Amino acid sequence: MVAKTIDHAPREERFDARSFSGVLTRRSVAFFIDYLLIGLLLIPVGLLVFVLGVFTIGLGWLLFGILGPLTALLYVAWTLGGRHQSTLGMRMMGIRLERMDGERVDWMLAVVHTVLFWAGNAILTPFILLVALFTDYKRTLHDILLGTVVVRAN
Numbered sequence: 522m523v524a525k526t527i528d529h530a531p532r533e534e535r536f537d538a539r540s541f542s543g544v545l546t547r548r549s550v551a552f553f554i555d556y557l558l559i560g561l562l563l564i565p566v567g568l569l570v571f572v573l574g575v576f577t578i579g580l581g582w583l584l585f586g587i588l589g590p591l592t593a594l595l596y597v598a599w600t601l602g603g604r605h606q607s608t609l610g611m612r613m614m615g616i617r618l619e620r621m622d623g624e625r626v627d628w629m630l631a632v633v634h635t636v637l638f639w640a641g642n643a644i645l646t647p648f649i650l651l652v653a654l655f656t657d658y659k660r661t662l663h664d665i666l667l668g669t670v671v672v673r674a675n
Contacts, residue, residue: 536658536670536672539673540658540672540673541658541659541672541673542673543673544616544659544671544672544673545653545654545659547611547614547615547616547673548611548614548616548671550610550614551608551610551611551613551614551616552610553610554609554610554613554614555596555608555609555610555611556593558596558609558610559589559592559593559596562592562596563588563589563592566588566592567585567588570582570584570585570588593635594632594635594636596608597631597632597634597635598628598629598631598632599628600631601618601626601631601634601635602626602627602628602629602630602631602632603628605617606618606619606625606626607674611671611674612674615673615674615675616671616672616673616674617671617672617674618631618634618669618670618671619669619670619671619672620668620669620670621668621669621670622668626669630667630669633667634663634664634667634669637662637663637666637667638661638663641661641662641663645662649661649662652665658670658672659671
């Protein structure tokens with residue numbers, strides 16, 4: 522019987538220095554673009570919840586409390602977990618999220634990535650993002666925990 526070995530080591534050799542040139546700046550600008558887009562998405566979604574509240578005699582208005590986070594998570598799951606592996610802001614900035622093992626980013630990983638980002642910022646303050654200045658491949662703490670990296674798309 523032949524033992525089959527499985528190599529779980531990250532395939533980091535597929536990245537070169539050009540993959541990370543300007544990624545932190547592009548990532549920051551993409552963040553602001555994405556949250557502007559999410560803010561714009563909240564307008565029609567908010568109107569929909571308002572109408573739902575009218576038809577349910579105010580009960581539907583309870584959704585206003587979770588409207589922002591739910592809209593943001595659906596946006597991230599749809600875009601970052603989609604075929605481009607990037608949000609619209611990331612696409613505009615020419616970057617995308619990749620897994621270190623080379624597999625595709627699915628919608629669940631995209632949602633967990635976003636939740637860890639916000640939880641890390643809320644619990645440890647936004648200074649936690651400074652980790653990216655000192656790590657290989659400019660990875661943030663939530664990137665390291667999830668085995669992901671942001672690279673230039675081209």
